[in-house]
Amino acid sequence: MSDKQELAPDFTLPGTGGDITLSTLRPAFVVLFFYPRDNTSGCTKEAIGFTEQAEAFAKAGARVFGISKDSMKSHHRFIEKQGLSVPLLSDEQSDVCEKFDVWKEKSMYGKKFMGIERSTFLIGPDGHILREWRKVKVVGHVEDVLGAVKAAQA
Numbered sequence: 001m002s003d004k005q006e007l008a009p010d011f012t013l014p015g016t017g018g019d020i021t022l023s024t025l026r027p028a029f030v031v032l033f034f035y036p037r038d039n040t041s042g043c044t045k046e047a048i049g050f051t052e053q054a055e056a057f058a059k060a061g062a063r064v065f066g067i068s069k070d071s072m073k074s075h076h077r078f079i080e081k082q083g084l085s086v087p088l089l090s091d092e093q094s095d096v097c098e099k100f101d102v103w104k105e106k107s108m109y110g111k112k113f114m115g116i117e118r119s120t121f122l123i124g125p126d127g128h129i130l131r132e133w134r135k136v137k138v139v140g141h142v143e144d145v146l147g148a149v150k151a152a153q154a
Contacts, residue, residue, distance in 0.1 A: 009099035072090050
């Protein structure tokens with residue numbers, strides 16, 4: 001995908017607040033943050049960051065969802081353990097990860113494996129992707145995304 005404002009691929013996934021179908025969220029702005037695993041340090045910091053700014057995103061007219069391949073059971077434990085308020089969606093088959101091109105070959109300690117590349121997408125009220133962030137570094141990311149939501153409204 002590129003920044004030529006493609007229509008975001010529609011999907012329905014189970015979530016901690018119930019099933020979510022992307023197209024039914026229109027005309028809200030939607031932020032999807034894809035992360036590798038529940039209860040790992042970077043993913044925890046990112047999810048807490050979005051939770052801390054949840055009210056600001058809501059005031060800006062944006063719905064925020066985290067997506068990983070973790071099970072619903074894992075998501076519920078993650079939310080409970082970390083005190084998260086952001087809904088988490090479970091993409092156990094990685095279908096949505098593949099549609100958004102975040103399912104990538106990764107390497108750690110010389111071993112190659114498939115996993116989610118930390119990425120975030122800002123989807124506009126008409127369902128088009130307004131902005132995407134790839135290979136996200138957690139520090140300052142949530143604030144950057146919030147700024148982009150506010151700028152998109154102007």
